[in-house]
Amino acid sequence: MFSSTPYIAFPGNARDVLEYYREVFGGTLDLMTYEGMPDMGFTPPPGAVAHAQLHGGLVTLAGGDDLGEDSRPLSGSAYSLLVMPGTVEEAKALIERLTTDGGTLGMPFEQAPWGDHYGQVTDRFGVLWQVNVSGA
Structure with missing residues (x-):
């Protein structure tokens, strides 16, 4: 597989x-x-x-x-991780956890033009999370 x-x-x-x-x-x-x-x-x-x-x-x-001499903190939007919780409530809880623990909200979690609920948060380590709930 x-x-x-x-x-x-x-x-x-x-x-x-x-x-x-x-x-x-x-x-x-x-x-x-x-x-x-x-x-x-x-x-x-x-x-x-x-x-x-x-x-x-x-x-x-x-x-x-990353032990290379050019290693630097994670940042930017060159990559992100997309997570798809099953419910709006699960998504809101995840975003709340990541922001409460030092992350920053990049895009409010709300209904998107394509019909899903969507938002973005960068966690305290610099990783960008896209949070999407389909058809919610």
């Missing part, structure tokens, strides 16, 4: 971000650090995440720490 999972290279805070997402979306977080791995040709900081995957909850995401 073919599947696709977003992978985000976080700027050194992958553990914090993915543990937070586990609290918000549920599921299981499988996390592997560089400790005990063979020599990678560079010295990662202690606790750096080589790979992690959040699965079995409301979202499936993968990621790790």
